[in-house]
Amino acid sequence: MSNPEASRTSRGPVIGVFDSGFGGLTVLRELLPLIPGAHYIYLGDTARLPYGAKSRETIARYAVSSAQFLEQQGAELLVIACNTATALALQDVRLAVTLPVVGVIEPGASAVAHAAGSAKDVLVLATSATVQSHAYHDACLALGLRTTEIACPLLVPLVEEGWGDHHVTKEVLRIYLKDALAQCTPSAVLLGCTHYPLIKHVITSVLRELASDAAVIDSAHATAHAVTAQLGLNRRGHADVPATFECFATDSTDKFQRLGSSFLDQEIDSVTLLDLGG
């Protein structure tokens, strides 16, 4: 499935997807069954991850270099499959390339608004940089929602350590969520980082323990549907042609294959090492 030569002969669109690392593969996982015949070029900027605690200027520089690489590779549409990069660099990326760009923030905000229904209080869990940007606050406000944003900087390291189901992760979530629930009574919780879907069940379980019945929403599914909409419904055909993908990473390709497979929920056959000059 990840044979690029075979894939490039398919008739679907070529879509570039990038993230600071592995998290964006949760978005690719949603995209693969949705647009048959598409070819995906995924880039994980693993040499410079994580983005979540870095400054706007640095994140924008990194995101633009990833976007330009994917444009050069022939992408017709670009997905920023990273909340931090979308929150801080969506406009910079749009100015730097000539192709349409879909981020995860607006689809995520729409999805949480839908889940919240007539209730208007939502909680966003994200990295420090995403929270400080208030990008979710602004996108949710435009949809008439009241938003509380909580930074959860330890969740990415815990997921990457493979401690998703660990009692330490549960305890860290208790601390973050108790703090959040002291500030609001949300009817929906948005996972504002592409790593968090891997511990969605733990987040839901801790919310229930803390007597919250909030729905837990991730932006991966909503983002995949936003890509379909951007392409136009007439591009949704090719149901008999499977989607294909190829992967690039800026650091160890071995680690990308190993860790990435759990995010994508399928084997990654090969990864190409890429030097973005960092």
Place this chain on the structure above:
Amino acid sequence: MSNPEASRTSRGPVIGVFDSGFGGLTVLRELLPLIPGAHYIYLGDTARLPYGAKSRETIARYAVSSAQFLEQQGAELLVIACNTATALALQDVRLAVTLPVVGVIEPGASAVAHAAGSAKDVLVLATSATVQSHAYHDACLALGLRTTEIACPLLVPLVEEGWGDHHVTKEVLRIYLKDALAQCTPSAVLLGCTHYPLIKHVITSVLRELASDAAVIDSAHATAHAVTAQLGLNRRGHADVPATFECFATDSTDKFQRLGSSFLDQEIDSVTLLDLGG
């Protein structure tokens, strides 16, 4: 104290010190009172931190660019104040610059050998990349020690979250140290990451709880003395001239000033933003 113009008029040596981020400031803290009259140029490669989970090739590329910058700034001696960069890139750095280079691994190994005394079992706590390099194992073996190396990838994020004294950090340490003490009975434990001295008291407390009376050693002090030795005793004068320093960082200088002050244990007046092209 961190006024570079005033400082450059001092008669002591100019010493470059670099790390992926803030941890190396624990080495600078030891150096400041030791070599009066010296001027230190500290570089934190914060745009690309952490190094601890990245590949040898990437870490070497980053370390060489930091070293070359410090050489261009007029450093006469270079300190790699980062265990991961020393473990994986000491030789690359020595080949890339013409000035003497001191790393933290050999001084750390000597210090733990001294602390272990006639007992020969030592435990090294470090990042994944440092452990995988077995640099401490090799340096300790050369001194006749038996070494167990344990990767502790969550400790850096916990320290950077400001959770040094938190019950979650204590629980994470219990997990790491129980695992380690099932494999060895060390007479000394070496903190093989420059972030760990900030939680030395918590590490010692958990060791005692687990019935280990091992001495806890960090390489910062030993590295500072190795720098003195490298410079020759005749350069140890200038007791009436205070040491000075200036700081460069590749990401947010605000964050560097704020977080760095706790590592250095004194105020950092100003930090200069640097673009290493990443």
